Amino acid sequence: MIENFDLSLVNWSRAQFALTAMYHWLFVPLTLGLSFILAFMETIYVRTGDEIWKRITKFWMTLFGINFAIGVATGIILEFEFGTNWSNYSWFVGDIFGAPLAIEGILAFFLESTFIAVMFFGWNKVSKKFHLASTWLVAIGANLSALWILIANAWMENPVGMAFNPDTARNEMNSFREVVFNPVAIDKFTHTVTSGFVLASVFVVGISAWFLIRRREQMLAIKSILIAGIFGLVSSLLVAFTGDTSARTLAKVQPVKFAAMEALYEGRTDAGLTVIGALDDSGERIGEKKVHDVRLKIEIPKLLSIMTTGKGSGYVPGIKDLVNGNPERGILSVQEMMNRGTYARQVLTDYKMAKELGDTESMTSLAAMFEDPDFVDNYFRYFGYSYFEHPWQVIPSVPVTFYSFRIMVGLGFFFILLFALALWFYRRQSLERNRWFLWLALLSIPLAYLASELGWVVTEMGRQPWIIQNLMPVNVAVSNISTGAVQTTFWLFAVLFTALLIAEVSIMVRQIKTGPKQKEE
Amino acid sequence: MTYMITHAFLQSYWWLIISLLAGLLVFLMFVQGGQSFIFSLPRNDMQRKMMVNALGRKWEFTFTTLVTFGGAFFASFPLFYATSFGGAYWVWMAILFSFIIQAVAYEYRSKPSNVYGTSLFDTFLFINGSVGPFLIGVAVATFFTGSDFTLDLFCRVTWGSGWHGLEALVNPVNLLLGFAVLFLVRVLGLMYLSNTIDDAEMAVSIRKTLARNAVPFLIFFLAFVAVILTGKGFMSSPAGEVTMVKYHYLHNLVTNPLTLIFFTGGVVLVLVSLWLALFKNSDKAIWYAGFGTVPVVMALFFMAGYGDTAFYPSTADLQSSLTLENSSSSLFTLRTMMYVSFIIPFVVAYIWYAWRSINRKRINSEEMNGDDHMY
Structure with a gap:
């Protein structure tokens, strides 16, 4: 049965999961970052007693609520799709993978859902301090939730802390500590969460810039830019740092993905990092996969070797070494x-x-x-x-991985500049005079979403064909259901998500145009 | 101490946790039950607004409990997760769809520029309130009536019916529990609204509607219980061989004191709550009903899982049936998760505290005309 898998079923199942995940990720990073921005703003309000900060907090809280609901809706599907669409996977590693999901529910979801009710409805029902604590707990809950799901996701890329049990024909956990402190999990959590902070900061700076362009709510806009600018600048620097450590780990545990990110086919010492390049079909093939040349390349000498091995003369294996083997370097074919x-x-x-x-x-x-x-x-x-x-068949799509990685990294550095400029103009009290910057900030909002989505494209497309690195390819993990059933649910999800996204964007735009309420009670 | 924590103990412990989460989920589906009245109970827009806001402040608890229920099942009994979700595809997808549309409906229904209008989002709430509990009831009933699947040597599931779970809808016993759950959550929803909304006119409507829903709930519930207690159950021998045995669930009920106490105690509390609500005009009935619902649901799960029973039986191949023993996670995982579960009382405590803080004052029209966050 499994050996004669139906490729179209696998592809539709992958498409459905990708669709759900990508829609889900449109909303989650804003929740992760905006929850902390709300907490900062409300903390200032409680400490200073200045009503303007309450007004600012409530305005951004309204936008938070609109975004949060749809994130929750798409999130539940992902959890259940492991069972409905990837049932063989669910049994093969459920002993390990299920635990973080359950812990996420017990430790994080209840925290988030309990205190979000206080955050929205408790302004006139609980004390200021209790309300502030609730806002902080929502932020902590949302980010704790990310921690556990990313531990689960990281385990798929670097399966550790387990042993195979032939009796049950599955992998079983034997070290919870190794699963939780999996190096990929640590890198993934820090990188992903901080990238969410960046997206939320770009969102706040961008919307605030729009108010300044329209010469409305200047006080709210400038104060919001200050908070989001600081948070965004610190976060974007952390994103760059954690991205570097992620790449280092990746080179060890997923060398084919790493080579695909660089379109590195021939392993070499003194390997440079390609900053910009365009892929061109070389005419050569590895099986049915094209080999690409990198044209128009701008390269930083030796940096790739330094990133992966810690020294400029270090050897970085290419895709050909990893597929065909390289006995000199101890690489099996x-x-x-x-x-x-x-x-x-x-x-x-x-x-x-x-x-x-x-x-x-x-x-x-x-x-x-x-x-x-x-x-x-x-x-x-x-x-x-x-x-x-x-x-x-172990080679992922090199162009998708290569380009996605470069666009993501390029935008990451652009956001550092954006936040630095925002704070610079704030300090010089010239934000409103530099209208080009305000437009740039506003137009950067979709770029933040693009960078965020591309990060997951690199991660998930780059690790194909594996659902669990080295242990289980995706085609083996799929449920034994008809292709037609998955096609039907794919289109149902696609229509529903798109319809809900349209409503979300429409409501969000309207709320922004309306602006904050004129007076707080 | 550790030597006492055997694999069998942990399997039973985790079935207890699953049962508790199931009980809490059914109780918290008062939100769904209340939603199912969105078009029939309110007499005007203000009443509808009060009703939606009363329910909307709790929807996330139900949603989170459902997610945690799924996660806990995955972690503790992954073979059930793989078999049921991967096999009964359409039932679970239908349940999922009904919950997706709920999540956004509250937040978007009254917002300007919501594109589709308030009535569509209210329809989403109605669908979630009616279809969700019914299908969950049908899905749980298959724990007693069985499903059409087989497992191979490597525990890979093959579902017999091309309907992938929808065939459960033509089994009358499954429908009995489906309708019992639906009417139960409608009763709970009405009791919750009575407790939360300060409106004399609505209180009268709620009481009248309650009577009309309590009767079918009792009929469907008693019929389901009678059928499963007097029918054949799926018994698993110590060697793991599954056979069908007459009165097996009745045997499980009367021979396990905990099950018997939970079941009878829970049923009594639910009946007391109905008496209070219908004949004493009490708005506190929800608490009696809640404390009754949870143990009754737990007792049903105990009957399905404890006492040498296959909790997810296969009608296609009895020996493919899932028991606590053959479907659970390893000793290590269950033990690790047990330590995590010790935090649950703390979670319940802060939920209770936050709930009380928000519900200290009943919802009235004056609050709805205020400037706070509204649905």
Whole structure:
């Protein structure tokens, strides 16, 4: 059954998950960042007693609420789609993957949902301090939620803290600490959350700039720019720093993705980092995959080697090394990994058959293999490769990964400049005079969303064909349902999400145009 | 202490947590129950506004409990998650759709420029309030009536029916629980509104409507209980062999003291709440109903999962049925999650505190004319 998977089912299932995730991610980063901006603003209000800050807080809170609802709606689908569309995955690693999702619900969602009610409806019902605490708890809850789901996501890219159990034919957790402190999880959380802070800051600066362009609500706009500018500048610097550490980790745990991000086909020492480049079909092929040349390249010498190995002369493997193997550098070929994985899968099948037949002698000897470090480290770790027919199938889409990465990084540096300029003009009290900057800030809002989405494109497209790195390709993880069923739900989701997005944007624009209420009670 | 924490103990412990979350979810679906009256109960726009705002301040609790229920099931019994969600695709998708449209409906319904108009978002609330609880009831009923699936050697599910879960809708026993849950949450919704809204005219409408919903709830619920207690249940032997045994659920009910106490105690509390609401004009009935609903639902889950029972039975192949033993996470994961679950009382405590803070004053038309955040 699994061996004869239906590619169209896999692709539609992937499309549905991607659609849900990308819509979800349109709303989540604003929630992550704006919740903290609200907390900062309300803290100033409580400390100073200045009513203008209450008015500012309530204005941004209204926009927060509009965005939050649709984020919640799209979020629940992602959790359930692991079961509905990826049921083989759910069993194969549910023992590990389910735990962070449950913890997310218990620790984060309840915190967020309980105190968001106080935040919205408690202004005249609870004390100022309790209300402020609620706003902070919403921010903490939202970001705690991100922590646990990103731990789960990171585990898919770097599966640690587990062992395979042949009896249950699944992976089982044996170290919660390793799962939580997975280096990919730490990098992913810090990078993703801070990128959400940047998006929210761009949003606040951009909308505030619009008020200044229209010469309305100047006080609100300037104070908002100050808060979002500081928060955004600090966050965008952190994004750059965490992006660097993420890349370093990535080079170790997902070298093919890393090579695809750089379109690096031939491994080399003294490798430079491509800042700008255009991909061109070289005419060469690895199996059915095109090999690309990088034209119009601007490169920073040795930086890629330094980023990955810590020294300029360090060796960075290319896609060809990783697919064909490079004995000099101790890199196995994918064909060899496929052979070893196939052997591991055959051992598992033999074990299950022996169990079915009640052959206890064979069962004992085969089960012992799964505890033998040599078998685990040299064969079972390549289990997922047994599902490939050709080595080239491990190569993700190089153009998608390459371009997405560059646009994301370029925009990241642009936002640092944007926030620095915002604070500079604020300090010189010349924000309203520099209308070009105000327009630039306003037009940067969609760019923040673009950068944020592209970050996930790099992450998820770059790690194809794996749903769990080295252990399970996506085609094996899919549920055994009809393609038609998934096509139907895909289009239903697409129509529903788009309709809701239209309503969300329309309401948001209207609320912004209306502006804050004239007077607070 | 650790030596006492066996895998079997943890499987039972986590079934208890799942049962508790299920009980809380059904209680919190008073939000859905209230929504199902959005077109029939209010006599004017102000009443509708009060009703929507009373319910809207709680919708996230229900939503979060549903998400946590799913997450806890995934973490503790992943084979159920894989089998039921991956097999009964359409039922779960329909439930999901009904909840997606709820999440935005509250926030968008009264906002200017919402594109589709208030009535569409109110229709979303009505659909969620009616379809969501009914389908959840039908899905839970399959714990007692079985589903059409098989598992292979590697625990991969194949669903027998091309309807992928919708076939549960033609089983009358499933429909009984579906309607019982629907009418229960409608009753709970009315009791909650009675407790939260300060409006004399609405109070009269609520009481009249309550009587019309309490009767069908009792009929459907008692019929479902009678059918499962007197029918065959899916018993699993210590060796894991599943067979169908007459009066198995009745046996589970009477031989497990906790189940018996929860069931009878819960039913009594629900009946007391109905008596208070219908004959004593009490607006506190929701609390009796809530404290009754949770243990009754838990008792149903105990009957389905404890006492050598297959909690997710397969009618296509009895030996593919899921039991607490063959579908759970590993000892390590369940133990780790147990430590996490110790935070639940703290969570319940802060929810209670925040709830009381917001509900200290009942909603009235004066508040609705104020300047605060409104739905």
